[in-house]
Amino acid sequence: MSRVLVTGGASGLGAALVSRFVAEGHQVLCTDVAEEGPKDYLQLNVRSPEDWAAAVEWCEQNWGGLDILVNNAGIATGGRIDVETLDEWDRVVDINLMGVVRGCRAFTPVFKRQRSGHIVNTASAAGLVHPPMMSSYNTVKAGVVALSETLSHELHPYGVNVSVVCPSFFRTNLGDSIQGEDTSMAATARQLIEKSPRTADDIAAGVITGIKKKQFLIIPDRPALMAWRTKRFARPLYDRQMRKIAARARERAEAAARG
Template structure:
């Protein structure tokens, strides 16, 4: 039985991960800015947590120490979707995306690393995106935020290894979830594109959650739970000319659709 904290656990991938962990008999603390309509069956509890709030994170740590007397798995899952062409995105948009997607994960890691060091063990899972590895046009803010989460995770993997602390980063492509609801309307065309891709995705959150937990159990670092993510990643690494050609074509298509 593991002691697990999951951010953004009220819906989407976070809820699917919580349900899977509860099925395995784990003690799960779901956190989110809003309480879920229904908690999964099993040893699951809830605490409000805005991942941009230092005070909320401190409260979560206190709850974990009192209720669980430690933690085995921290899942930094909460985040927001974003998209848009660079000239359509203002400073407020960038600040919101980076505050939530980057600093939210950073603060979670900063808060719980001392506890993990005390225990000489634990595992951090940062949910990024394939957008952190491959960088499509008209997604600059999202790509940058998720690339930062990948870099953070790789850094912590090596930094925390001597303490027996594991780190994984999850990089899926589109899967069916409610993530599009968090997108701002700075560039409506890109919101429509992202919503369509999410809704048409072949895999749902529960399938992604099962693959993620299996990879975490195997202590994998880079978790690409779907085939499109793996294809995109290896195309960029091994067939850069083809990768660039496709990205240029996407950029051209976006330009033409706006004319």
């Protein structure tokens, strides 16, 4: 039985992971930004170093440590580079990238002392393949992948495993977090999320399997896997697909400008 902390655990993929961990008999601390939540819940804003310190203290006092840290909390964002504002960039960097950094920094001393532990960082297929009109989201998710790879080597001598999760679109409430000036891009992203045939529980099942196998790169669905393989092994095809997407976006933007 493992001791598990999940951020963003009140909804979406986080809630699905919490449910699966609990069903398998693990001790699970669900954390999120709301003041109250389910049993074994702790309010944790990933932007707050103080909240992270409190989470470490809770785990040490109640459990004597932690086995699996799941840095899952995040928001959806995106937009054309000349439309999305710098304030929007600051927000997504602070939550989706620096939130993960803060979690890793907070619990790494615990894992080093234990000589054991597993960090699981939720990125996205957007961390591996980079469609147009998604600069900020692609950038932070690629950063999570890079951070995870770095730590997989850095923490290996201490017996600490690291995994990074890279799913494609799946049905969740993530679309509710989309804000910003590029409303056209926001509408497209929301549609892709809501119309996906995959559920958060489908993705969680693949993530749990990857964690058990101690996989570094966990790609839990076929569309994400195929996109990654296309980029790696058929780069000209990948580039053509990305540029078709960009061309269609240009056509829509020009049509909208003409009224």
